[in-house]
Amino acid sequence: AAGVIQSPRHLIKEKRETATLKCYPIPRHDTVYWYQQGPGQDPQFLISFYEKMQSDKGSIPDRFSAQQFSDYHSELNMSSLELGDSALYFCASSYRPGTRSTDTQYFGPGTRLTVL
Amino acid sequence: AQSVTQLDSHVSVSEGTPVLLRCNYSSSYSPSLFWYVQHPNKGLQLLLKYTSAATLVKGINGFEAEFKKSETSFHLTKPSAHMSDAAEYFCVVSRASGGSYIPTFGRGTSLIVHP
Numbered sequence: 560a561a562g563v564i565q566s567p568r569h570l571i572k573e574k575r576e577t578a579t580l581k582c583y584p585i586p587r588h589d590t591v592y593w594y595q596q597g598p599g600q601d602p603q604f605l606i607s608f609y610e611k612m613q614s615d616k617g618s619i620p621d622r623f624s625a626q627q628f629s630d631y632h633s634e635l636n637m638s639s640l641e642l643g644d645s646a647l648y649f650c651a652s653s654y655r656p657g658t659r660s661t662d663t664q665y666f667g668p669g670t671r672l673t674v675l
Numbered sequence: 676a677q678s679v680t681q682l683d684s685h686v687s688v689s690e691g692t693p694v695l696l697r698c699n700y701s702s703s704y705s706p707s708l709f710w711y712v713q714h715p716n717k718g719l720q721l722l723l724k725y726t727s728a729a730t731l732v733k734g735i736n737g738f739e740a741e742f743k744k745s746e747t748s749f750h751l752t753k754p755s756a757h758m759s760d761a762a763e764y765f766c767v768v769s770r771a772s773g774g775s776y777i778p779t780f781g782r783g784t785s786l787i788v789h790p
Contacts, residue, residue: 601780601781601782602765602780604777604778607777617777649718651719662707662724662769662771663707663721664776664778665721666718666719666720668717668718669717669718
């Protein structure tokens with residue numbers, strides 16, 4: 560079965576640079592979530608989108624922004640990168656609200672961002 | 676409000692012995708509860724999910740979890756550990772918010788399996 564696709568899988572950036580992470584949800588999933596997982600930490604919810612609209616906002620820094628496109632893929636844009644942004648960034652997707660399965664999120668393999 | 680407490684940061688077992696990973700939760704609503712597994716440098720894989728249909732939930736790879744409302748617990752068990760079970764396990768409680776469900780993760784339990 561198709562899974563959540565994230566690209567790139569690894570990314571190395573310098574401080575103050577920008578980065579764009581991409582997420583392609585499972586087909587027919589139209590809700591996308593972004594998480595940040597620091598070393599040895601549990602995943603922290605950043606932001607979610609449903610039908611191209613921001614649905615919920617977690618601990619996402621102001622330097623980060625995200626959007627969901629008409630094909631339901633999502634991009635996380637990160638600017639003025641800091642050393643502390645080095646982490647594993649996960650995307651997850653789920654079915655649209657109204658179905659019980661909405662609460663099950665399927666995670667992608669993650670993008671490992673290293674800021675030097 | 677909701678929260679998840681995984682009672683052990685590390686659990687060490689021998690191959691072939693039972694596994695018990697403990698999770699307690701608090702939630703203002705009827706919760707959806709999940710266990711995810713994360714192998715080193717990998718994504719999160721769904722092990723099982725509780726949705727109120729049955730209190731004993733069977734998942735993949737021989738894992739199961741029992742929802743006990745009176746104890747607000749959702750412990751993960753497996754009768755016999757395998758070396759490939761060594762990984763980080765996360766207990767998750769989920770709440771509805773607007774158009775999506777927002778999960779709260781436990782801090783994780785690292786399962787170590789000895790030969």
